[in-house]
Structures are given as C-alpha cells and as structure tokens.
Amino acid sequence: MTEDYFGFTNKLFAPQDTDKKAEALKGIRVLDLSHMIFGPTAAKFLAQYGAEVIKVEVPNQGDYWRGGTYWGKYWKHSNPLWHFINQSKYFVAIDVKKPKGKDLILKLAEKADIVIENFTSGTVEAWGIGYSQISKINPKVIYASLSTYGQYGPKRYNPGWDLLAQGASGVLSVTGHPDTDKYFKVPDFFGDFFPGYYAAMLILIALNYRERSGEGQYLDGCQAEILMRALSHFTYHDATGNDLGRTGNSDPTMSPSGIFKTLDGKFLALAIASDKQFQSFCKALGREDLARDEKYNKAFRRLQPEHALTLNKVVEEWVRTKDAAELIELARKHRFAATEVMDDVQICNDEWRQERGSVIPFEDDMYKKLVIEGPIAMLSKTPGRTKWLSRPLGYHNRYVLKKIMGLTEDQIKELEKERVVGNWDYRVGQRPPIYHDLAKDKIFNYKGGEDH
C-alpha cells in the first residue's frame, strides 16, 4: 500500500524545508510608493513570495502608520503592528518634491517591474511620477494606482481609508444586531487588508499576462469597489427587492447557525451548511424527529426566518448544557462545523497554527523575537516566507542607492546634504531600537559587494 496521505502532505509542505525551496517571484522588482495599509499590503504579499520590494518614504516623516498603533502601545521604538505589513522590504527615504528626488524615483521606476501607489487620484501624475510618465521610460511596467473611490468617477477626489470605504460600500450597514442603533465596523482595518490582497491578485494577473505578451499595463484598484465585490447583498436586493440588513451573530445563509455560550462559559460558533450535515447534526443533538420534520429537512425551508429562529433556540439550549470541548468532539465525530471563538492570545499560542507555519515565532536580526502571521497561501514548491521584519526609516538608503542605482558614497552624502534622501528624526516608529549598534550595522553602512 502507498504512503498515508498525511505522511505525503506533511513532507510536501514541511515548514522546516521552506528556506531550501525556490521563490516564485525572485527577480521581480516592486517599487512601493504607497503608505498606511492598503498599498503596502499588496506589496507585502509580493515580498513574501520572493519579489524585491523597495519601499519609498518621505525623509524625517515616513509612512504615517509607523507612528500609529493600538492603545498607544509601542514595541522597541516601533509600531508592533507595522512589522507584519512591511516585512522583507527595503526601506529608502527620498523626497519626491525635490527635483533630484523625483529623478531618483524615476530611475528606480525604470528598473522596476511593478509600481504601487495609493494617493488620491491624480496626485502622482501631478508629482511627475505617474503612469503616463513612468510608462514612457519603462513601457513594460505594471503600475497599480490604489485608492478608495478609484481613479475616475464623480467621487474620484474624495479621500478615504478603511472606515470611509466600509461606510461607502455598504459593509458597515450589514454588521450588528437588528433593531439596535449600533453598526459595528469590521475591525483591524479589514477594509484596507482585504482590498490589499485583492490588489495583489490583480497585479499577479497583470504579471501573468506580461509573461505571455511582454506588455505592461495600468491598474485602477478601487477599495470600496473591492469591498462591494465581497457582498452578495446587491444581488440579493435586486433579486428580492429587500435589503438584508443586520443579522446579529447568526448567518442567514445557514440554518441553524450562530454563536452560543457553552456550559463552561466559552463561545461556540456552529453552523449547518447542507442537508446531509443537518441529518448528522440532528443525530448528535438526539433530535432525529427534526431531521424528518418537513419544516426543517430541506435547506430552503430550514432557512426561513421563523424556522431558523426555532432551530437556533434549540441549539442555544443544547449548547448551554455542554462544555465546548465536548461539543467540538461531537462535531468532529458527526461531521458538522463547530469551533470555539478564538481570541488574540489563543491564536498566538495555537499549536496547529505553529505547526502549519501560519503563526511564526520569528527571530529577527534587529528586533529579535516577534510572533507574526505566516503567509495566507501555502505553496508546496515555492512557499512564502519572512526574511526580516520592517526596518527604520531610510535604513536601506545606501544599500539600494549603491547596489541598484550605482551611486557612490560621495554622491549619497551630497544628496543627504541637500535633504533629498534622509533617515529618521527620532520620533517613535521611525528610529531603530535603542540597543541596536548602528555603527556596526553592515547593511545600514553598506559599502558595496555582498548581498543582503
């Protein structure tokens, strides 16, 4: 008999082999002119799979999200939440508003395969580093302009970010409990991260096309539009004439479904998707009469609001009599879906995630240990990986300007004197951790030669 399936897959995906494997996007250079989360997330995805991402920021200021954090909590002079978004990138600080700075950016763009920006519509064009300028010197470039409302349309100049995009796209209006006056936003900047990955997907589509045709192109990534793509509410509205509204903690597409409290005070999410699952769920519940009842045995009838409500009441009472672990074991045995609601600490310490490589206790040269998320997709031959965490503002100036642009130390010093390139100004988020000895740092003081 052949090898056990999991024996085969465990070897196929073994996280300890990741560093020995190839990188799919090796040799692809990305110029990341974006800031905050939406654009940098798209660039980060490409960096995880091997692209060389050069992030350009404003000297002495940097990306605004460097200095942002939750609850005012910083970590080693950095925003701990910024590292995941800006891992494995090269950090240069160039002032685009100085003519020499603009020239430097154009020269970098000439050598890039992909350019990403997320300013309000038209801003980069006015600065002279937009698609119409860069495509002239680099016709094969893939240029992604990412913004909340897109590059054209009557609202194109409205600025926006996660919160506004959630409001404008309808996402905000569907989360919360019906008959209350509260609408909850989807937390943790979902409205930036999800469109960021979507933009990465569009860039990869363009990259695949370029590989066959040799042609680059322009991409108008619209944040609110991307959020709208994830709602079935528009199709539902036009098919039924109704707005779906808010649905609390149950899922109106599955019945029964909800988040319930267990005997041991934990929260359990449970949902039944198919008729087959409903049959075996009723067995676990000890209510096989429900499985035979005409009101419930077919999904479309079971999903009717009044029937769904009755079933959810039954489940709520049942869940209250059992511990979470026991319920999950029943779900596993009877093949229906039930899990505990996981919080930050549980996810951080989850053995499954660590074994899978979804949560990584990462050892960084500069910041030492930080637990971060792994890549969203596990690839057997070209897995994603983290090479380093983020770096202080302008940390790779010398590395990038010498290695890629061929500038000399004197030329860089001249540019620094003219404030065209620069570093941090000692505000939190920009500077290196206090224990880090910059004088001994070979990358920061890059002289030429070895790779990084």
Place this chain on the structure above:
Amino acid sequence: MTWPKTRYLITKGVRTIKERIYSRYLQKTSSSGPLSEWSQLLSKMMTSEGKPEALDDMMVLDLSYANFSGNITASFFAEAGAEVIKIEPPEGDPSRIISPYGANVKGVGIPYLMESRNKRNVALDLSKHEDRENLKLLATRADVLIETFAPGEMDDWGIGYRQLRELNPGLIYIAITPYGHYTAKGKEMAGMPWTELTSQAESGLAALIGDLPNTPEPYNWPTRAGFYAAGYTSAVGAACGGLVASFFKRRTGEGQMVDIASADAYASCVGFPPTIGYVWKKPRFRYGTLDYGLCPYGFFKCKDSYVAIACFRDQDFRAAMRILGKWKLEGEWKTLLDRITDDIDKVKELNSEVEDAVAKYTYDEINEKFSSFSVKSARSKWRGGGLPVTTKMLTPKEVLQEKHWQVRGSFAKVEHPSYGIVTLPVTGKLSKTPLRVKWLSADIGEDNEYIFKKYGLVEKKSG
C-alpha cells in the same frame, strides 16, 4: 451608457467643492500634457469591450463542494479570462442551497448565482469509475484544479494531487479546507466541514465584533461580520497563491500544490491577532462602536443617517471640535496622546460628547460644515487647519443608486434564460486586460455536451 464621460476625468472643467479641496496638486498642473494623456487612458478604461483577456490561455477545474471559497476562487480566474469548468455531482453542489433566508431564483441560491460568472457547468459523478477517468482526462489538460473535499478524499478516489501530478506535472492543485491538508490537527479534523461562520470565529474576527463588556447579553457576545468576510478572504488568498504558482509555472513548467486553511485565512490577512497576543499578552475585548487606535473615529448617529467622524491628526480633531461646537473640549483632549483609547471610561466621555453634538445635525448639514471648513483651510497657507473628512453610511440599496458606481460600471447586469436579469458586483480595472462578466451559467450540467466534445470525454453508459 449615457453618462457625460469626460466630466469624471481630469479636465479643465468646473470643479466640485471636494475637488477644490483635495486636488490642490492637480490645480497647478491640470493643463499640462501628462494629465491629459492619463485622462485619455482612463477614458479608455471605462469599457472592457474588444480587449484581450489576461488568462485566456488557462484552463481551471472548479470541483468545490459545499464550500463557497472554492466557488469564489474559480470566479476570479473566470473573470480574468480562464476557461473555468465547474464540476459538480448530478444532484448539484450543496452550495446551491446556501442562501440568505432561503432566497433563490428557480432553486438556485443567491450567493451561488453570484459566483456562477463565466463558468462552464459540467455534471460528473465522481463515485463512478467512468467519471473519475473523465476527470483525469480533464486534469491532464488543466492548469489549475480547485477542490474543497475533506483532505485525503480525492486521494482515496485516485484523483488527488499525488496521482494527478504524475499525469500532469504542470498542474496547480488548490485545496481549500478549514484546517488544511497537513499537520496533526489537519488530519484529526479532516471530516469537519467548512462554514463561513466557523471560519470567522476560529480566525479571530468574531471575538472582536460586538458591544462593550458591560452591555447586556447577547449584544456583548462575539458577533458575525454580516457578510462572507472569511469566505472571500480565503478565496482571494487562494487566487493569489494560485497566480504566484501560475507565474512560476510559466517560467519553469512546474506545477505544485497550494493549501488554504479557511480557519486561519482571515488572521493571515490582517495579521494582527498573533502579534497582539505576543506583545500585549492579553486578548482585546470587544469595543462596540469605538476604535482600538483613535478617538473619535467611527460612524455617529445624526438626525437622518450615520456619519463618519474620523480624527487622525490633532489639527483634524481641532477642526471637528470647532465645527461641532465642542471647542471647550479641546484643552483636555488636545493631543493624540490624550486621545489614546486604552482607558475605555475616559474615551467614552469624549465619544459621548461627540455623539451628542452629531445628533443635532442632519448628514447634509455636517457634510456642508466640514466641506466649507476644508475649503478655507486648504486655501490657507498655514497647513495646520486640518482637513476634516466625512462620509455617510450607505445601505446596499443606496450603494446601487450611487452615480459614482454607475459611471464606473461597478455592477454588471447579466441576463440568463432561466434566472432573468441578475445584478453582480465586479471590479478589476486593468487598462489592457480588465476583469469582466461575460455570462452566467448555473444549471447543473448545462455545458456537458460542449465540454465532453471539446475534451473527448466518455459518456456514461445509460442505466
């Protein structure tokens, strides 16, 4: 389309208030060459007609079963031009019956209808030998295969990655399951099916939505994001992974396996939970309508709607306090450090002051006040005046009526002989190879004849 197209592109025409505020870089250069060039490019992007498709050299098999993430992943490939063959058993994929309140058009649920774009529908009975052979025939020709069965199930049938890669070394095999196709838990939990709600719960999303701890049950319980937040996140992750693999294949000819765990996809997307768990050492509790980072930052109830008040910088905060007639608060809450939201009782004070102020106005009044303040402040040489921004919360119904999305063609309306006219959101504006919706196909086995003939499949013996 009858919209005066050029009005919404960069031209020298009349500008709205918003444009006057936020396009100050453009005002200086609007008549120069590059902008009109760019404007021309944008006007060509308003339609996808006659343009090539990026992935029309790819063939994708969509075997997703009772798992929406699979259907959605396949949709993305289909919108980019790949030939996507949706394969389901003769009785249909159970995701057909997953629909809000059971709403359906002739027996097909709304989400399924929405993700049936540009696909070919083929019915194969994979419990039968002939159809497994048919699947192998298709898989030897395919670039991508998407499946959502329990880990090891396809392998047991002799059509898993292990067997198919022998037939087609270039195959990209995308598997989407709750816990993935490897690890001890993946094996233990192999039988646990996918649902959207459990994916949200296990990946840390539900734990963060809901009202503050001291509010009554169940409002302070973990709450579901009211749409397929985890489902679409898994799908975009799968498509991204598949496209990275496809790029590698174009360079080396090699295929590979792509594994998605939907119980972790949302956490991998935002990345915050494990880092916060590690650095903070304690989990966050639910914050109601407040924000973990800033205050005031959120949607507030006004007379006729909900309006966004978002104060990033100190100058934006000062501007908002002036406009809302709450200047007396400025002294106490002056800097960002004063408005850090870790002391919930303290920020609730500020938040409720803002709530009271906003409740006195209609949305239009607030918007007008914010806009005229910003116009003045943008004109001022002193940039410390702040540019307060606001927007209104829209329901899906209102979004559908927005002129902006009509101009951009964000909703496709497609007609199908069985399902009538269906509205579908679509986005992916690439200048040369835009994503698009060409048709809907949702009848079981609708394209059997076409695909069987095209790929030389063997018809089942009758009876």
